[in-house]
Amino acid sequence: MIDVARRANVALSTVSYAINGTRAISAPTRRRIQKAMEELGYEPNAIARGLVSKRTRIIALLFPTPERGMGVTEMEFVTGAAEAALERDHHLVLWPTELRNLRQLDRLTGQGLVDGAVVMEVRLDDERVDLLRQAGLPFSMIGRTSEPGSINYADIDFEQGARDAVAHLTALGHRSIGFLNHSPSAFTVGYGPTVRAADGFRRAAMDAGVEHFERLCGDNVAAGRAAFHELRAMALNLTALVVMNDHAIVGVMDALDEIGWRVPDDFSLVSIGSSTRVSEMMRPRLTTLEPQSSELGRLGVHMLIDELEFRGAEPPAPTQVLLPCRLVEGRSSGPVRQH
């Protein structure tokens, strides 16, 4: 440390603060110290540092397996979070604890290993959030509860995404639009995206004065196929569907084939939440409201570490961010069919 201080031309105590994170160091000074450490091949022992600073520089990512299964979007959350942690000189541990397994989560937080947590797959009413609060462990959310209060969160604005999907379709002349959502159980447990996208769809359709229909649907091909046939039986003028369910959308395409309708000439499809990697696999390529998944994972980690490193007298103001979805036009949506 003496060598580092000399080389960086700072006081020994400044090096100590920089390593232990016990006091705020200006960014240029921190960079100088890091450069000197790198040049000297100096590497603080993680465990010893954790004991001294009362900080381990380890944070946990809570990622229960969603009922709909792990997909590309979830992988992007995780990768973005891991990269951000590494950039901030922290380690990200994965805790794949199921939503209901509060006992396991309680056990893990009780070990004193992590300085904080990033919570994925947040429910509108989420017991894990209560548990972390009671344990006094700082955390941020990817997603948000119905009343997030002063908890830091980054979420995808699925409500606006659904509005954008409706706007895209009404601009193409569609006047009877359906919405195919995730499974009934996702709705029952209060999975935020499911509930908020449905709200956004309903309001946008009402504002635009178009006929609209909604349906929950299991996260699989067969359910999507059946759901489409049922929807069409009750919605005779239906010309377009907004779908928040990657697997059901394949079933919808099968059903359209069965009745001889082509996409987008006879019927339009817009996905909410599909990543470009997934929408490109569909034929025709899907029009999608793509979430910024990697950015969301990064943000969740950054806001947590910002909180952990905050040194002000007052508690920091909460950081709460809604990231918009980006409309990526594929070949699954087009002008309404003229009869």
Added chain:
Amino acid sequence: MIDVARRANVALSTVSYAINGTRAISAPTRRRIQKAMEELGYEPNAIARGLVSKRTRIIALLFPTPERGMGVTEMEFVTGAAEAALERDHHLVLWPTELRNLRQLDRLTGQGLVDGAVVMEVRLDDERVDLLRQAGLPFSMIGRTSEPGSINYADIDFEQGARDAVAHLTALGHRSIGFLNHSPSAFTVGYGPTVRAADGFRRAAMDAGVEHFERLCGDNVAAGRAAFHELRAMALNLTALVVMNDHAIVGVMDALDEIGWRVPDDFSLVSIGSSTRVSEMMRPRLTTLEPQSSELGRLGVHMLIDELEFRGAEPPAPTQVLLPCRLVEGRSSGPVRQH
């Protein structure tokens, strides 16, 4: 600890060994101690335990972003690994260090945080493996180098997978079969699955005495489309394609549409390495040789922890496992077209 020992009816030293992992404890005794700890709400402090035992019970997962992008299969590796670590009372940290960033990997291993590492995206000749060996850090591989020696690994048997794909097609009467592989750069850097699947394909086709063609192909739709047209120009009798490239396969389907060929009536497709979740998204649903991705992630972690916990006098025998792919028949392969 006295309370735990009393409740579990074992010696105090036995509790200590069980917590610190410093000596082998029989499974029934370990379970009795764990039960007593749970009943008493006793939770050892992770950091203090790490200092005492010289073990942190933290292991790292090295997962560079593959050039082809992160997909469902990679997510399954990670999830399986995280679950296995949790079951074995270890923590899994994610190190998303790029393949060539040896300096970062050196810095991370130098921190003394982890007891060992699981390496993903292994190249036939992998500098990270040399670095970990020199650093004396125990590790296992998901995948394998060309000469793994005594390093523990779990890999997918892509060579046999390619053979199974060819056998499936020849049984359906196909006598002229192509193989569409990953990108030329994956081949150049020596990405194991790319090289080994090509070997398996070539040998199986030669053994079966069928005409065969091979082509490397970028991991995107446009490359797949172009590759199919080029292949067909030189292979006039081609009736089937084995594809190890999720994104190219979509382009192949586009190309087949363009020439008016239907799958599987006019042309058969078999994927190697697609998970069921991906193959179900394709229309028609793909026949795939599905890797056991989650199991592979689990195995990588278990064999590493087995090594870390080994207490014998001699070094343990290496654990080296090749997991077969499972043939999942979809609707993309069928009997050869009769002219």
